[in-house]
Amino acid sequence: MDLSLPSQWIIEAEPWQWLAVGAPGFLSAWWLYGRSGVRIAQKSTGGGLNTGGRLVLGLLRWCAITILAFLLLEPLIREIELEKEAPVAIVLIDQSTSVLGRSGGNEDQTDKERASALDSWLMEFKNELDAFELTSEWYGFDRDLAPLVISNDEAITWEGTQTNISASASALNNRIENRNVAGVILATDGRANRGGNPEYGTDWPLAPIFTLGLGDTTSYKDRWIARVNHNQVAYLNNTFPVEAVVHSQGMKGQQGLVQVFNGSEQIAQQEWMCDSDQDVQKIRFMLPATAVGTQRYRIIASEGPSEFVAENNERTFYVDVLESRRLVTCIADAPHPDAGAIAMSLDALDAYDVEIIYLSRLADASKILQALDKSDVIIAHNLLGKTWGGKTWPEWMSTNNANVWWLAASEEAYDYLRSSNDMDVRLSASSELQQTHRSRLNPSYGLIDYNEKELGLAMATWPPMTGPIAPLTWSPAWTPLLYKQLGYIETTEVFWATRKMVSGARTGLTMGEGLWNWRMRNFMQENSHNNFDQLVQRHVQYLAANDKKERFNIQTESRIASDMSIYFTAEAYDAGWTMSKNAEIDAALTNDEGEKFLKTLRFNGERYELDFGKMPEGQYKWSATCAVDQELFLKSGSLVVENTQLEQTSQPANHNLLQRISSANGGQFLGDWKTTSPQQAASDFVQAGIPATILHEQVTLQSGLEWLPLLLFALVLLSIEWIVRRRNMGY
Numbered sequence: 001m002d003l004s005l006p007s008q009w010i011i012e013a014e015p016w017q018w019l020a021v022g023a024p025g026f027l028s029a030w031w032l033y034g035r036s037g038v039r040i041a042q043k044s045t046g047g048g049l050n051t052g053g054r055l056v057l058g059l060l061r062w063c064a065i066t067i068l069a070f071l072l073l074e075p076l077i078r079e080i081e082l083e084k085e086a087p088v089a090i091v092l093i094d095q096s097t098s099v100l101g102r103s104g105g106n107e108d109q110t111d112k113e114r115a116s117a118l119d120s121w122l123m124e125f126k127n128e129l130d131a132f133e134l135t136s137e138w139y140g141f142d143r144d145l146a147p148l149v150i151s152n153d154e155a156i157t158w159e160g161t162q163t164n165i166s167a168s169a170s171a172l173n174n175r176i177e178n179r180n181v182a183g184v185i186l187a188t189d190g191r192a193n194r195g196g197n198p199e200y201g202t203d204w205p206l207a208p209i210f211t212l213g214l215g216d217t218t219s220y221k222d223r224w225i226a227r228v229n230h231n232q233v234a235y236l237n238n239t240f241p242v243e244a245v246v247h248s249q250g251m252k253g254q255q256g257l258v259q260v261f262n263g264s265e266q267i268a269q270q271e272w273m274c275d276s277d278q279d280v281q282k283i284r285f286m287l288p289a290t291a292v293g294t295q296r297y298r299i300i301a302s303e304g305p306s307e308f309v310a311e312n313n314e315r316t317f318y319v320d321v322l323e324s325r326r327l328v329t330c331i332a333d334a335p336h337p338d339a340g341a342i343a344m345s346l347d348a349l350d351a352y353d354v355e356i357i358y359l360s361r362l363a364d365a366s367k368i369l370q371a372l373d374k375s376d377v378i379i380a381h382n383l384l385g386k387t388w389g390g391k392t393w394p395e396w397m398s399t400n401n402a403n404v405w406w407l408a409a410s411e412e413a414y415d416y417l418r419s420s421n422d423m424d425v426r427l428s429a430s431s432e433l434q435q436t437h438r439s440r441l442n443p444s445y446g447l448i449d450y451n452e453k454e455l456g457l458a459m460a461t462w463p464p465m466t467g468p469i470a471p472l473t474w475s476p477a478w479t480p481l482l483y484k485q486l487g488y489i490e491t492t493e494v495f496w497a498t499r500k501m502v503s504g505a506r507t508g509l510t511m512g513e514g515l516w517n518w519r520m521r522n523f524m525q526e527n528s529h530n531n532f533d534q535l536v537q538r539h540v541q542y543l544a545a546n547d548k549k550e551r552f553n554i555q556t557e558s559r560i561a562s563d564m565s566i567y568f569t570a571e572a573y574d575a576g577w578t579m580s581k582n583a584e585i586d587a588a589l590t591n592d593e594g595e596k597f598l599k600t601l602r603f604n605g606e607r608y609e610l611d612f613g614k615m616p617e618g619q620y621k622w623s624a625t626c627a628v629d630q631e632l633f634l635k636s637g638s639l640v641v642e643n644t645q646l647e648q649t650s651q652p653a654n655h656n657l658l659q660r661i662s663s664a665n666g667g668q669f670l671g672d673w674k675t676t677s678p679q680q681a682a683s684d685f686v687q688a689g690i691p692a693t694i695l696h697e698q699v700t701l702q703s704g705l706e707w708l709p710l711l712l713f714a715l716v717l718l719s720i721e722w723i724v725r726r727r728n729m730g731y
Contacts, residue, residue, distance in 0.1 A: 010076040010701070017073060025065035029058035032725075053728065057721050064717035067710060075704035083696040087182040089129055089136040089685065090207070092172060093122070094188035096142045096160035098647040099214045111158075118214070119156050121673050122187075126150045128682035134182065134690065141168035143194070143563065145175075161563035162646045163188065166195035166202040173205045180694045181207040183667055183685060189215025190654030193646040199660055209665035210685055213672040215653030220308035221250035222650035225301050225315045226280075232559070233320050233350055234289040240319065242287055244299050248279040249650055257302040258283045262295060289321045294638055296619060308650050318559070318619065318640040325353040326544055329371040332381035334360045337516035338407065339381045345519070345529065345536040352540075359388070372400040376544040379405045384423075385412030394422050403506045403543045409513035414468050424475035424499075425509060427468060436464035437495070437512075438485040445481055447498065448538045458531040460485070462521050467495055467512025478509075481539075498542070506543045551577075552626040552633035554587070562643040566612035570601055572628045583608070583628040590621045617643035 013021075033054040100111045100118070129136045140148035142160020145168045150156075165188065172184070184207050192198050226245045234240035244258055251274045260268040268285045287297070301313045328346055332339045335358055346354045357367055368388070371378065383393040384406060397404045408417065417427040441456045474480070474494055482496035495511040515536075522532040554570040572583035585601040585608050597615075601608040601624075623636040659669040668688060670681040704710065 008078050008080075009704075010078055011073060013073050021069040021073065022062075022066055024069055025062035028065055029062040032061065033058035053724075057724055060717045060721040064714045064721065067714040067717075071705055071710070077702040077704055077707055079700045079702060081698045081700070083698065085180045085694040085696060086135060087180045087691045087693065089134055089182045090172065090176055090184045090205075091126075091136055091138045091148075092145075092168065092184060092186045092188075093138065093140045093148055093156070094142070094160075094163060094165075094186075094214060095140040095148075095156065095158055096163045096189075096191075096647050097158060098163065098191050098649075099189055100158045115155065115158055118158075118673065121678055122150060122156070123152060124678035125682055128678050129685075132682065132686045134686065137176075139168075139172060139175075141165075141171075144168070145171040160647070161561070161644065162194045163192050164194040165192045165198040169198070169205070170203045173203055176205055176207070180691060181205065182690045183208040183210050183688065185210045185212060185670070185685065186658070186661070187212040187214055187673070188658070189213070190657040191215065191647075191649075191651055192657075199657060199664070204661075204665050208667040208688065209662050210667040210670055210688070211658035211662040212670045212676075212681065213653060213655040213658055217653045217655055217672070219249060219652045220650050221304065221306055222308040222312070223248045223251060223256065223301055223304050224309075224312035224649045225299060226649060227644075228299055228315050228317050230317055230319060231350070233322060235325060236289055236292055236321055236323050239286040239288050242285045242297075242299075242317075244283045244285075244301075244315070246281045246283060246301050247649065247651070248274045248281070248304065250277050251279065251304045252277045254304055255302075256281070256304075259300050259302075260285055260287065261298040261300070262287075262290075289319070292321050292323050294619060294640060295319050295321050312649060316617065316643070318642065320558070322351070325351055326376040327371075327374055328352055328354050328377045328379065328540060328544070329375040330354065330356045330379040330381060331368065331371065331383060332356065332358055333383060333386065333410070334358060336381055336409075336513070338409070338513050339379070341516040341519040341532075342379060342536055345533040346540060348533055349537055349541075365389070372396060372402060375402065377403045377405060377540055379407070379540075381407045382410040382413055384408050385410070385414075385416035397505075398422070398503075401503050401505050405508040405510070405540065405543055407510050407513075409467070409511075417472075423509065424477055426473040428470035428473075433469045434466055435469040436466050438462070438464050439495075440483045440485045440490055442480045442483060445479065447479060448481075448542045450534065450538060455531050455534060458522065458525070459518075459535075461525065463514060463517040465495070465512040465514040472511065481508075498539075506545070508539060508543055550633075551575075551628070551631075552583075552585075552635065554585070554624045554626075554635050556622065556637075556639060558638070559640050559642060562617050562641050563614065565614055566639070566641070568601060568610040568612065568622075568624070570608040570610075570624065570626070572608065572626050572633075574629050579607075580628045583626055585624060585626045587612070587622060587624045589615065590623075591616075591618050615641050617641050 100114045126136060126138070138148040138150050139145055140156070141164070143162050143164055148156070165186075176184075184205055186209060188211075190198075190213070196202055224247055226247050229243040229245070231240045242260070246256065246258060248254070248256060254274050255271060256274060256279075257269060257271050259266055267287060270283050270285070272281050272283070289295070295318065297317050297319065299315050299317070303310055303313055307313075330339050330343055339356060343354050343356055346352050355371070357371060362368070378397065380393060380397070386393060388396065391399075396402075406423075408414065411432070414427055414432075417423065417425055418429045439459050439462070441450065441459060443456075471493060472495070474497055478494070478497040478499045480494040480497045482494070484491045484493040484495055496509070498506065498508045500506055515532075518535075519529055519532045522529050551573045552570070554568060556566065556568045560566055566589070568587050570585050572580045572585060574580045581603050583603075587599055587601060587610055589597045589612065597612070599610055599612060601610040619638065619640050621636070621638050623634070626633040626635075655669070655672065662669050668684065670676060670684055673681075
């Protein structure tokens with residue numbers, strides 16, 4: 001470590017300070033060795049020193065004391081470390097099944113043989129990069145990005161069920177940002193079937209993108225179902241739309257047929273004639289929902305003559321058929337744009353039916369009684385302070401244990417809240433004036449999963465609400481959802497809150513009006529109602545949720561892709577409603593053939609969890625047992641494992657796409673791996689230009705007081721001076 005003066009020292013001192021540093025040592029040396037030096041030598045108990053010896057000892061003392069005084073200036077030592085960062089090549093390998101799913105012109109070659117040949121090619125390519133003294137990092141991708149090990153002892157797996165180039169490029173960008181990257185080598189067949197368009201919608205790293213063609217570019221005669229678009233939920237005795245996208249390759253002038261089956265019964269079919277050798281048809285059906293539960297449907301496309309593969313002519317999909325929708329009834333004193341805005345937002349929810357009843361137009365009183373009895377949520381607009389049938393509306397809601405969203409925007413409602421009431425909300429009676437205010441989302445609300453950042457930013461630009469100027473007092477049972485915002489002042493005055501009643505019903509209260517303005521402004525700003533609809537829909541879904549608390553709860557997804565693991569989480573409580581760590585929880589999956597798979601959930605410190613692993617496509621019944629405190633609890637349900645079949649098509653590899661990607665991002669197409677040698681590909685990559693090694697300079701500052709060599713040097717000088725003085729001059 002080079003600490004030579006002055007480049008490695010930082011000293012800030014005035015001239016008088018430097019004089020003060022040198023003066024003590026000089027005075028001390030003069031006092032001992034210069035003042036009447038001859039008399040000192042004559043009186044010495046030792047042999048004495050001549051003038052030259054005294055001068056040397058004086059110099060030693062002056063140096064030692066000056067060094068110690070110098071440290072009082074609090075000098076800093078600057079240390080510079082240079083770190084070399086050599087350029088690195090990033091290799092991104094597509095590990096989806098489509099890379100090996102084609103014969104590549106050799107129909108006698110098995111997938112295992114093709115995988116072995118490709119592994120050998122990539123290993124040689126890595127060795128060639130090493131021979132050019134170029135470090136390489138390898139990553140594999142299908143759905144996600146993961147580090148990849150290339151060695152003779154470990155074969156690469158090619159089992160990915162999708163190809164998401166854009167997501168993998170974005171993930172790679174985060175890993176290699178601000179590094180010395182020579183280039184990114186993307187090895188894929190170019191058949192992206194998930195994520196954004198890799199040519200236009202991908203956030204590529206700021207480095208040259210080189211591409212290497214995998215897969216088979218040969219076009220075979222084949223027909224396949226590329227995807228099936230359908231509703232996940234339908235309702236009994238209704239029809240629901242299904243769209244099958246069918247590709248026919250090399251079948252111009254031939255007829256095609258698509259059939260739909262529910263179980264063994266054919267329920268629909270449609271024919272067409274292929275117009276070209278690259279024919280794409282969108283076949284649409286309206287299918288009837290005739291039975292409740294998860295229904296399994298099959299779509300089969302007819303085989304053409306001499307098809308390359310027949311397995312991709314069939315797709316299976318599942319639809320949950322429900323007996324009825326949830327019912328939301330808006331009861332309003334009179335028509336109001338806020339009620340209309342709420343109804344339009346809820347109409348977008350497939351699982352909800354929305355009905356509006358205006359008391360001013362009510363012809364049949366039984367509609368109110370039916371709504372109170374059957375509705376999952378009642379939206380009560382300006383009903384506070386009013387009566388119906390001799391009872392107040394809060395009494396009607398309490399009698400029916402209804403989930404209610406109260407909207408108060410009238411003087412009758414405000415007067416009701418100014419007096420003693422059952423809502424546990426008190427409005428000050430000091431003023432009847434109104435004010436306008438904007439809204440601020442409570443960041444710690446937590447009961448509803450809102451996108452706080454997106455919704456909060458949008459809400460800050462929405463028009464103000466109009467409500468009472470008098471302050472509101474809410475009981476602790478209420479949880480604030482929205483606060484008033486007065487200009488730039490963020491208040492803690494609540495105007496929208498929710499609570500859970502003792503009976504289990506859920507209640508919401510909104511003070512003021514102007515929701516319709518929010519919905520209009522949301523559309524003007526974003527050309528959609530998404531943020532406003534999110535606010536209303538999730539609020540109503542929360543109010544409609546079943547709030548029954550149980551000692552054993554277990555959850556899993558109802559629909560899972562075949563390349564994803566089935567995951568269970570559970571909670572178990574003892575009799576005192578404390579999370580139990582000693583519960584015995586078992587989960588079982590049963591497939592359509594009656595095979596049963598049993599596993600045990602483990603406690604992870606917070607809850608019980610189980611990774612069941614990947615399961616084949618199909619419909620499964622699950623059941624779970626929980627033994628806690630010598631009590632047994634049971635839960636059951638169903639789930640569907642769906643095979644998206646994204647890689648099971650006969651589309652040829654798209655090397656033209658790879659050429660455009662590399663050309664647009666400063667790289668080049670290295671060729672098809674079957675016709676390009678690893679040596680040639682590595683040479684082309686290196687010759688394109690490798691950046692120089694980057695030197696990173698890191699500067700650190702250290703206090704001079706902590707630098708031991710300087711202190712030790714001063715101590716050595718004092719020791720030498722003391723020994724020589726003691727030996728020759730005495731005291």
